[in-house]
Amino acid sequence: MSDIRQRFYIEDCPVRGEVVHLEATLQTILAQRDYAQAVQILLGEMLSATALLASTLKIKGRISLQIQASGTFKWAMAECNHLGEVRALADYEEDPRFQAATDSSTVLKSLTNPILFINIEPEFGERYQGIVPLDQTTLAGCLMQYYDLSAQIPTRIVLASTAQRSGGLLIQLLPRISEEEQQRIDEDLWPRLTMLTETLKADELTELAANEILYRLYNEEDVRLPEIEQLKFGCTCSKDRCANALQQIGVEAVRETLEHQNPITMDCQFCNTQYQFTAEEALGLFGEHLS
Numbered sequence: 371m372s373d374i375r376q377r378f379y380i381e382d383c384p385v386r387g388e389v390v391h392l393e394a395t396l397q398t399i400l401a402q403r404d405y406a407q408a409v410q411i412l413l414g415e416m417l418s419a420t421a422l423l424a425s426t427l428k429i430k431g432r433i434s435l436q437i438q439a440s441g442t443f444k445w446a447m448a449e450c451n452h453l454g455e456v457r458a459l460a461d462y463e464e465d466p467r468f469q470a471a472t473d474s475s476t477v478l479k480s481l482t483n484p485i486l487f488i489n490i491e492p493e494f495g496e497r498y499q500g501i502v503p504l505d506q507t508t509l510a511g512c513l514m515q516y517y518d519l520s521a522q523i524p525t526r527i528v529l530a531s532t533a534q535r536s537g538g539l540l541i542q543l544l545p546r547i548s549e550e551e552q553q554r555i556d557e558d559l560w561p562r563l564t565m566l567t568e569t570l571k572a573d574e575l576t577e578l579a580a581n582e583i584l585y586r587l588y589n590e591e592d593v594r595l596p597e598i599e600q601l602k603f604g605c606t607c608s609k610d611r612c613a614n615a616l617q618q619i620g621v622e623a624v625r626e627t628l629e630h631q632n633p634i635t636m637d638c639q640f641c642n643t644q645y646q647f648t649a650e651e652a653l654g655l656f657g658e659h660l661s
């Protein structure tokens with residue numbers, strides 16, 4: 371049951387949703403840094419949220435959630451691509467409140483001037499960035515506000531995480547196409563689903579299998595489950611990307627770096643892979659040779 375995304379439909383209704391669970395993947399990501407407990411929980415929720423949001427995209431590419439703030443907590447980001455590969459990272463100064471807390475709200479409430487970015491990067495085509503005020507005490511609350519205001523798609527999202535497992539559920543009322551369809555849907559459908567969704571408890575979301583969660587919530591409805599998708603840890607770093615980064619900083623900075631670090635060593639923060647560039651390789655990027 372670990373590391374999956376289960377889509378669901380309600381037969382004859384313009385409603386779709388997803389349940390996600392991350393376990394081994396979450397532990398792989400959290401093991402790469404020594405995060406405080408509240409930050410682990412926040413990253414778990416952000417990872418589940420990106421896996422939910424990625425499922426709403428119809429393009430090849432990736433979607434990321436990025437929190438930025440100006441206080442001791444600097445940023446956190448989580449990303450999911452169309453292959454179901456996720457990764458996440460956070461940067462902050464130690465804060466005793468983060469060690470003790472067992473929820474992500476402790477981090478969210480501590481942020482100074484926080485902004486939540488939703489970035490969509492298609493493989494081909496234009497990037498999109500949505501900016502969401504982080505004025506709710508939960509990440510799910512902020513994302514629902516985004517859907518209400520920007521996307522205008524009625525959406526309910528529930529997120530929960532521990533340091534071991536994270537889970538998320540998203541349910542959306544899709545735009546109705548025809549008048550006939552409009553008439554067929556019972557008026558009470560969305561209010562009823564909203565109310566049921568809100569009864570889901572954090573430990574049910576992280577502990578129960580997706581089909582059990584859906585049965586518990588919507589057993590009065592005709593819920594359809596297509597095939598489950600796998601989610602996994604995946605990093606998009608490569609030596610080529612590092613080479614691009616070196617080209618960006620310019621030949622002067624590269625020469626300076628080589629004076630005290632040869633070969634130049636670059637670590638991927640997401641997966642701890644190390645990339646090395648000898649002086650010859652690094653200068654070769656600029657068409658220069660060792661003198």
Ligand SMILES: [Zn+2]
Pocket residue numbers: 605606607638639640641642643
């Ligand atoms: Zn990497």
